[in-house]
Amino acid sequence: MLLAIDIGNTNIKLGLFCGGSLIKFSIALADSHLFGEGLGELIRQNAAAEKITAAMVSSVVPLLTGQICSALRPYLTGELHIVSHRTNTGLSYSLHHPERLGADRLVAAAWAYHHFGAPSAVIDFGTATTISVTGHSGVFIGGAIIPGLRTMARAFSEHTAALPLVELAMPLSALGKDTREAIISGIVYGTAGAVSRIIYEIEMEIGYNLKIAITGGNMPLIVPCLERVDVAEPDLLLKGLKQIYERMRQAWM
Numbered sequence: 631m632l633l634a635i636d637i638g639n640t641n642i643k644l645g646l647f648c649g650g651s652l653i654k655f656s657i658a659l660a661d662s663h664l665f666g667e668g669l670g671e672l673i674r675q676n677a678a679a680e681k682i683t684a685a686m687v688s689s690v691v692p693l694l695t696g697q698i699c700s701a702l703r704p705y706l707t708g709e710l711h712i713v714s715h716r717t718n719t720g721l722s723y724s725l726h727h728p729e730r731l732g733a734d735r736l737v738a739a740a741w742a743y744h745h746f747g748a749p750s751a752v753i754d755f756g757t758a759t760t761i762s763v764t765g766h767s768g769v770f771i772g773g774a775i776i777p778g779l780r781t782m783a784r785a786f787s788e789h790t791a792a793l794p795l796v797e798l799a800m801p802l803s804a805l806g807k808d809t810r811e812a813i814i815s816g817i818v819y820g821t822a823g824a825v826s827r828i829i830y831e832i833e834m835e836i837g838y839n840l841k842i843a844i845t846g847g848n849m850p851l852i853v854p855c856l857e858r859v860d861v862a863e864p865d866l867l868l869k870g871l872k873q874i875y876e877r878m879r880q881a882w883m
């Protein structure tokens with residue numbers, strides 16, 4: 631049984647791959663000290679008979695990586711792999727500093743490139759909204775990072791006197807009739823417009839079209855506003871970690 635862990639800036643997402651099924655569990659970053667307990671409970675409830683034979687970790691929170699890896703050690707019988715640019719993902723990097731690329735973006739790009747078998751972009755609507763682009767022959771060629779939808783909403787409440795913290799929702803109209811509706815329209819249509827413009831500019835620069843995959847906790851809010859989506863995959867990171875694991879295992883055999 632493979633355990634995949636995606637340590638993001640808001641949540642730690644965990645997936646147990648048992649046979650064909652995926653058991654998921656998510657814990658807020660603020661509760662990271664409860665990770666070991668949560669994992670133990672999950673194993674007792676769902677897969678008592680099975681052992682975790684391997685763990686794959688993607689982390690964009692360096693200070694937590696060691697803590698989480700120590701917490702899962704007692705449940706792990708096999709190897710643990712922390713994904714980096716040195717991992718055998720099938721990708722190569724045309725970047726100024728490949729070692730600084732977020733592991734989540736790297737995993738997402740590897741999943742999309744292998745899923746489509748063609749040049750691709752992954753848009754991840756998480757704490758940040760990221761675009762990660764893979765060109766021909768699996769070269770990670772770059773991308774873009776903008777504030778995530780909820781991060782934008784929080785910035786208003788933290789930096790203005792009159793704007794409240796708005797719980798995001800799907801906009802009913804682009805014409806907001808009160809502050810809440812105006813903020814929702816601005817953030818959701820604004821992000822949809824931003825990603826479509828960025829993809830357009832990238833395709834103009836590279837001279838070919840990209841297949842587009844989307845994921846991330848905020849994806850459901852924005853999906854009706856997006857024009858071009860080839861695949862929407864909520865578990866893209868966890869599935870990407872599994873795919874990389876299988877690739878590594880084949881390389882050992």
Ligand SMILES: Nc1ncnc2c1ncn2[C@@H]1O[C@H](COP(=O)(O)OP(=O)(O)OP(=O)(O)O)[C@@H](O)[C@H]1O
Pocket residue numbers: 637638639640641642690734755756757758778779780781846847848
């Ligand atoms: N009650 C909530 N608590 C925390 N986040 C929430 C809540 N409701 C919605 N969200 C949104 O869901 C997003 C979570 O996205 P996701 O599941 O991709 O995890 P994440 O930790 O933000 O990932 P990453 O840091 O890798 O981008 C948050 O950024 C936030 O915008």
Ligand SMILES: CC(C)(CO)[C@@H](O)C(=O)NCCC(=O)O
Pocket residue numbers: 638639690730731732733734735756757758760775
């Ligand atoms: C952009 C985030 C925060 C998105 O989770 C993460 O991928 C990250 O910390 N990246 C490092 C910088 C980069 O990817 O260029």
Ligand SMILES: [K+]
Pocket residue numbers: 638734754755756757758760846
């Ligand atoms: K993300």
